[in-house]
Amino acid sequence: xxxxxxxxxxxxxQEGRISILNCDYTNSxxxxxxxxxxxxxxxxxxxxxxxxxxxxxxxxRFTVFLNKSAKHLSLHIVPSQPGDSAVYFCAASSSGxxxxxxxxxxxxxxxxIP
Amino acid sequence: xxxxxxxxxHLITATGQRVTLxxxxxxxxxxxxxxxxxxxxxLQFLIQYYNGEERAKGNILERFSAQQFPDLHSELxxxxxxLGDSALYFCxxxxxxxAEGTQYFGPGTRLTxx
Numbered sequence: 001x002x003x004x005x006x007x008x009x010x011x012x013x014q015e016g017r018i019s020i021l022n023c024d025y026t027n028s029x030x031x032x033x034x035x036x037x038x039x040x041x042x043x044x045x046x047x048x049x050x051x052x053x054x055x056x057x058x059x060x061r062f063t064v065f066l067n068k069s070a071k072h073l074s075l076h077i078v079p080s081q082p083g084d085s086a087v088y089f090c091a092a093s094s095s096g097x098x099x100x101x102x103x104x105x106x107x108x109x110x111x112x113i114p
Numbered sequence: 115x116x117x118x119x120x121x122x123x124h125l126i127t128a129t130g131q132r133v134t135l136x137x138x139x140x141x142x143x144x145x146x147x148x149x150x151x152x153x154x155x156x157l158q159f160l161i162q163y164y165n166g167e168e169r170a171k172g173n174i175l176e177r178f179s180a181q182q183f184p185d186l187h188s189e190l191x192x193x194x195x196x197l198g199d200s201a202l203y204f205c206x207x208x209x210x211x212x213a214e215g216t217q218y219f220g221p222g223t224r225l226t227x228x
Binding site (some may be wrong): 034036041042043044045046049089091100101102103104105106107 | 206
């Protein structure tokens, strides 16, 4: 049973436009959400996170939106750049579990076309 | 560079063998997590240690074990290896086992079992 789902395996966007990556979760105990970027042959790189007490967090070109009622979050990248081409993973954790282990989605491969 | 180091980068071995993967967390981080990424499963949490003690267990096989040493580095031991154990193994660290949950990942060890 996949608790974190990224339903789009891939996404292509023109340079300069907005990239929107989506993520859905089923476990209502999740209260902290993160986005990681991953290049081939490298470890995931932390991008941005959001706590369940917020509905938006912004860091430069990256904004994460959280809709708790829909159990949905999204990552917006504006403007998109060719260097943003990578696989993006959504992850979630629960403070109630006492561990903060991350549950990952299967990733969305973003291609930014120059 | 996340500050998390993993050795070796690549490991090729035969079925039935035993290997040890090593991880050094970021300076000051007390918590170490191990994840496995196989082709069809995505990133799966294996086990977490916090300041030398096991904190949580995920989908870790009985043939696998881990420990965290007093200097906070961690080792993941994989024994009686099978072809299906071929995967990327990532280590991540965080400041505590129960803070915001942001984890920083190492570059990974690619294990190939022949």
